[in-house]
Amino acid sequence: MATRTITLDPVTRIEGHLRIDAEVSNGQVSKAWSSAQMWRGLEIILRGKEPQDAWILAQRICGVCTTVHAIASIRSVEHALKVKLPLNAQFIRNIIMAQHSVQDHIVHFYHLSAMDWIDVLSALKADPKKTAALAQSLSDWPGNSETEFKAVQDKLTRFAASGKLGIFASGYWGHSAMKLPPEVNLMAVAHYLSALDYQRKAAQIVAVLGGKNPHIQNLVVGGVATAINVDNLATLNMERLSLIRTLMEETRDFVKKVYYPDVLAIAEAYKEWFKYGAGVTSYLAVPELPIDEDSKGFTLPGGIITKGDLANFRPVRTQADEYLINNIQESVAHAWFDGTAPLQPWKGETAPNYTDFKPDGKYSWCKAPRLAGQPVQVGPLAQILVGYAAGNGWVKPLVNEANAKLSIGIADYHSTMGRILTRGMRACIMADLSLEQLDKLISNIASGDQTYANPTEIPNGEFQGVGFHEAARGSLSHWMVFKNKKITNYQAVVPSTWNASPRDEQGAMGPYEASLVGTPVADPEKPLELLRTVHSFDPCIACAVHAVDPAGKEITTVKVL
Amino acid sequence: MKILIFGAGNLLLSDEGFGVHAIRYLEQHYRLPEDVELFDAGTLGLMATHKIEESDRVYLLDVVAAEGEPGTVLRYAKADFMLNRVPLKLSPHQAGVQEMLLISELRGRCPRDIFLLGVIPATTEPGETLSPVLQKRLPEIAETLVNELRASAGLSIASR
Numbered sequence: 001m002a003t004r005t006i007t008l009d010p011v012t013r014i015e016g017h018l019r020i021d022a023e024v025s026n027g028q029v030s031k032a033w034s035s036a037q038m039w040r041g042l043e044i045i046l047r048g049k050e051p052q053d054a055w056i057l058a059q060r061i062c063g064v065c066t067t068v069h070a071i072a073s074i075r076s077v078e079h080a081l082k083v084k085l086p087l088n089a090q091f092i093r094n095i096i097m098a099q100h101s102v103q104d105h106i107v108h109f110y111h112l113s114a115m116d117w118i119d120v121l122s123a124l125k126a127d128p129k130k131t132a133a134l135a136q137s138l139s140d141w142p143g144n145s146e147t148e149f150k151a152v153q154d155k156l157t158r159f160a161a162s163g164k165l166g167i168f169a170s171g172y173w174g175h176s177a178m179k180l181p182p183e184v185n186l187m188a189v190a191h192y193l194s195a196l197d198y199q200r201k202a203a204q205i206v207a208v209l210g211g212k213n214p215h216i217q218n219l220v221v222g223g224v225a226t227a228i229n230v231d232n233l234a235t236l237n238m239e240r241l242s243l244i245r246t247l248m249e250e251t252r253d254f255v256k257k258v259y260y261p262d263v264l265a266i267a268e269a270y271k272e273w274f275k276y277g278a279g280v281t282s283y284l285a286v287p288e289l290p291i292d293e294d295s296k297g298f299t300l301p302g303g304i305i306t307k308g309d310l311a312n313f314r315p316v317r318t319q320a321d322e323y324l325i326n327n328i329q330e331s332v333a334h335a336w337f338d339g340t341a342p343l344q345p346w347k348g349e350t351a352p353n354y355t356d357f358k359p360d361g362k363y364s365w366c367k368a369p370r371l372a373g374q375p376v377q378v379g380p381l382a383q384i385l386v387g388y389a390a391g392n393g394w395v396k397p398l399v400n401e402a403n404a405k406l407s408i409g410i411a412d413y414h415s416t417m418g419r420i421l422t423r424g425m426r427a428c429i430m431a432d433l434s435l436e437q438l439d440k441l442i443s444n445i446a447s448g449d450q451t452y453a454n455p456t457e458i459p460n461g462e463f464q465g466v467g468f469h470e471a472a473r474g475s476l477s478h479w480m481v482f483k484n485k486k487i488t489n490y491q492a493v494v495p496s497t498w499n500a501s502p503r504d505e506q507g508a509m510g511p512y513e514a515s516l517v518g519t520p521v522a523d524p525e526k527p528l529e530l531l532r533t534v535h536s537f538d539p540c541i542a543c544a545v546h547a548v549d550p551a552g553k554e555i556t557t558v559k560v561l
Numbered sequence: 562m563k564i565l566i567f568g569a570g571n572l573l574l575s576d577e578g579f580g581v582h583a584i585r586y587l588e589q590h591y592r593l594p595e596d597v598e599l600f601d602a603g604t605l606g607l608m609a610t611h612k613i614e615e616s617d618r619v620y621l622l623d624v625v626a627a628e629g630e631p632g633t634v635l636r637y638a639k640a641d642f643m644l645n646r647v648p649l650k651l652s653p654h655q656a657g658v659q660e661m662l663l664i665s666e667l668r669g670r671c672p673r674d675i676f677l678l679g680v681i682p683a684t685t686e687p688g689e690t691l692s693p694v695l696q697k698r699l700p701e702i703a704e705t706l707v708n709e710l711r712a713s714a715g716l717s718i719a720s721r
Binding site: 045066103111155197214 | 572601
């Protein structure tokens with residue numbers, strides 16, 4: 001079979017940010033390129049601003065991961081000035097982070113990733129009674145009733161009859177790579193429709209604690225501005241805290257009784273996808289959910305795994321880990337920026353210079369971050385592998401249970417399905433940890449601690465700091481340099497920069513690119529397999545531009561420089 | 562009747578952030594009754610579906626990719642801008658307002674009264690302020706919307 005090139009370029013569709021080019025020969029991908037098609041101007045906008053306010057603009061980088069950028073930004077100032085955080089502030093931030101992840105994972109799975117595996121047309125043929133029996137065998141979720149599945153199927157049938165099911169026409173239904181039985185498809189579609197109700201509950205929790213959702217209002221350097229007084233109606237009181245608990249329990253139940261069982265069902269049906277999509281098997285996760293005022297102890301461990309070798313992983317014990325800070329550099333060898341040698345982000349430059357897509361030259365707006373010169377993969381897979389290697393009590397039991405259930409081993413995790421499975425595990429852990437952190441917050445308040453912030457003035461002089469956060473999509477870092485109370489340099493190294501990275505000076509591919517090589521493609525006209533692998537990373541090419549197109553055609557108005 | 566004014570946009574890309582700038586302007590310049598909610602949706606996409614579903618009438622403020630002079634405002638009713646299919650996506654960030662409405666429709670919860678007030682942008686280059694053209698138009702557009710609320714919903718709305 002001849003070699004041909006497939007371009008998945010949503011720029012020609014709507015709000016394009018990410019373009020994937022793949023060369024396919026003999027039915028599988030031989031070369032791949034990942035290209036970010038948007039330039040993010042945050043770094044330039046922040047120059048000259050005051051460091052303590054950067055987080056407010058930083059959370060506008062992207063609409064889905066608002067809070068994570070706010071956290072990383074404020075942490076960069078706290079790192080620079082060596083500020084400690086009161087326990088109450090740690091717990092409140094931890095809850096916001098954990099619930100944001102729950103919300104994010106639910107939406108990613110059902111509204112982006114699941115449709116690569118579910119055939120909605122096949123759901124029309126399902127027997128609702130058998131579907132209910134199947135779903136009830138997986139969990140005791142009350143929504144898994146024959147009546148519910150029948151109602152969803154009727155709705156789909158009506159949409160199909162009126163020609164409206166064409167709304168999903170971009171999904172590759174009927175594709176030979178789709179193989180779930182009709183009943184599993186119907187179950188998953190029903191859950192897809194209810195998922196939005198649960199992401200909403202998680203959003204509500206963030207809004208109660210953070211002042212507003214999606215853009216939280218409650219951060220200050222040294223803590224949070226959330227006022228809690230268990231007896232005062234004007235502040236966050238017992239009634240609001242008990243509302244939060246109820247919402248957390250509801251989202252936890254959805255994650256554990258619906259989302260995770262659906263992930264396991266898809267993993268079981270598509271087991272061969274534990275063989276594809278490994279790509280870069282070096283990983284980075286930073287420790288997250290600090291448990292003390294000094295941010296020395298963390299609930300979930302950080303670490304660096306080199307080339308899949310879990311036995312010799314290198315722990316990253318704090319977010320101020322010097323090895324980590326000193327070994328992150330960004331290359332622009334294949335990115336549309338001027339510059340020569342790779343630079344550490346504090347010295348990073350943002351000098352855009354667009355020169356068209358050149359597969360052997362520059363082809364992306366994404367810089368290529370490297371850890372000690374090597375590409376690394378970040379995300380839930382990295383965090384779960386590091387947690388497993390470290391023997392973490394939240395991670396290890398889930399992994400062991402999944403391995404037994406699916407008859408897989410830890411080596412199978414370096415794969416497309418491994419990323420989907422571990423994201424489901426991470427959602428379970430974050431849902432549980434939200435409640436654990438809420439208990440800690442309430443008992444700390446009950447013990448008489450009324451401190452929420454260590455108020456911090458920005459001093460004159462020059463400082464540099466880095467704020468790390470293990471976010472829903474992986475390790476995030478904001479790097480800030482400020483002088484006499486004004487920002488002089490700002491660089492955000494986001495999870496998708498690590499994963500969507502282009503090649504570097506040595507020609508080493510980034511994780512998306514490497515993961516696609518070797519992927520089988522049954523029909524180059526419908527490259528469903530490529531989408532499965534790219535979606536498994538949960539791509540987030542920040543800077544969402546989303547002009548509405550009244551004609552309903554596929555467009556973008558993004559003007560690249 | 563619960564009315565939602567839904568401002569969408571990316572605040573870091575000048576005119577792209579028009580919807581958010583408009584929400585802020587309305588907050589500062591008008592006293593709106595309790596059943597009118599101003600919502601700064603940023604670029605939340607799908608994750609804002611519940612805000613729409615919990616309202617009886619929605620006004621979306623956004624930029625539109627239409628031909629014409631920058632600053633021109635186009636008004637659309639629901640049927641005018643509903644998509645007839647979900648386009649291929651590589652990222653959840655690409656799910657915009659139109660996809661959100663479509664999924665809401667499938668859930669059977671999308672309100673009937675949804676209007677889009679779309680303004681044609683002058684620039685979407687990085688920047689945290691509106692272009693002079695849109696800056697100048699903003700008060701007029703806000704007043705038009707407030708007048709519509711006064712006329713169609715019989716609300717009394719005072720300026721601040």
